[in-house]
Amino acid sequence: MKQQVNSRPLEILIHIISWGIVFGLPFIFMERESNIIDWASYLRRTVVPFSFLIVFYVNYFIFIPRLLFSEQPRKYIIYNIILLVVIGLGLQVWQEIKVPPINFRPDNKRPLPPQWVFFIRDIVSLIFTIGLSAAIRMSGRWRESETARREAEKSRTEAELKNLRNQLNPHFLLNTLNNIYALISFDTDKAQQAVQELSKLLRHVLYDNQQTYVPLGKEADFIQNYIELMRIRLTNNVSVETQIDIRSDSKTNIAPLIFISLIENAFKHGISPTEPSFIRILLSEHKNEICCEITNSYHPKNKMDKSGSGIGLEQVQKRLELLYPGHYTWKKQISEDGKEYISKLNLTPLTI
Structure with missing residues (x-):
């Protein structure tokens, strides 16, 4: 709606300029004697352009808005035929009254074409004017429909993203609480430390996650902080290596929590309670690309284990798909020996 309001003055200006040109042409080509303007002759010459103006704006x-846009094409055609006949006959009557017919040209004495030729000429010109009016009105309606469609698509996308964030927050919190619950049974001190770390994370989840994009440094x-929270419950047979090549003051915009589910x-x-395990996390930013590569030992859950639903x-x-369509690649694979799982996500940040 705001875009339509802003474009209204430009539309009016275009109409004024266009009709100014139409009504200015007779003035330019009108014969003058001693630089004296014959206004009566000019007014006679503008009757035809004035009829075009009437047909155009009717x-x-x-x-068009009341008949053609209301899906009444038959009435639209009939009313235009009546309008054409009335305007066309009116032009002929006026020309006979104000411009008496001349049977011969003064230069070569050849007779002028019959009056019905001029009538047909005027009708064809009026039909062209009607077509031009319909084309302009239809293009404007198409722009309005396209703008409305884009707004609806934007609203739908925002609503879906909000729904996804609302689903992700409880999912993230549930997984973290499960980890803390596991700590309580064998190390209450670490459990208390984990609760403190969790409070820090929740500030980010509750506030920053409400925005569509956040600074990459944050x-x-x-x-x-999340990785450090996960380390608390790990045993000595688990190796966690992290390499985060991101400047703390990086202002690159990124969707919040987009990488956390991968981690x-x-x-x-990637962790087994009985076998040696490892996790390697690499997060980097190079020029116009953000890369998150995670490699871990592969210990898939059995079918009876419901701790990971995959949501x-x-x-x-x-x-x-919603935020980075065509601007990301995500490769997931298991090594040939079946012992490692590799997930590599590359993003091209969007200009906000």
Whole structure:
């Protein structure tokens, strides 16, 4: 709606300029004697352009919006035929009264064409004017429809993203609380420390996650804090290596929590309670690309284990499609020996 209001003055200016040219042409080509303007002759010459103006705006403001846009094409055609006949006959009557017919040209004495030729000429010109009016009105309606469609699509996308964020927050909190619950049973001190770390993370989840994009530096700090929280419950047979090549003051915009589900997945499926395990996390920013590569030992859950429902990765895929369509690559694979799982997500930041 705001765009339509802003474009209204330009539309009016275009109409004024266009009709100014139409009514200015007779003035330019009119014969003058001693630089004296014959206004009576000019007014006679502008009757035809004035008839075009009437036909144009009767269609523009009445016939097209009330009949053609209301799906009444038959009435639209009939009313235009009546209008054409009335205007065409009116022009002929006026020309006979104000411009008496001349049977011969003064130069070569050849007779002028019959009056019906001029009538047909005027009718064809009026039909062209009606077509021009319809084309302009239809193009304007198409722009309005396209703007409305884009607004609806934007609203739908924003609503879907909000729904995804609302689903992701409880999912993230549930996984973290499960980790703290596991700590309580064997190390209450670490559990208390984990609760403190969780409070820091929740500030980011509750406030920053409500925005569509956050600075990459802030998101990197959140990821680092999350990894430290996960370390608390790990045993000595688990190796966690992190390499975060992100400047703390990086202002690159990134969707919040877009990488955290990948890291959660590594801690879920990359750690075995009995076998040596490892997790390697690399997060970097180079020129116009952000890379998150995670490699972990592969210990898939059995079918009876419901601790990981996979909702996190599904949400990541949906958010990527909504926020970074055509601007990301996400490769997931298991090594040939079946011992490592590799997830590599590359994003091209969007200009906000």
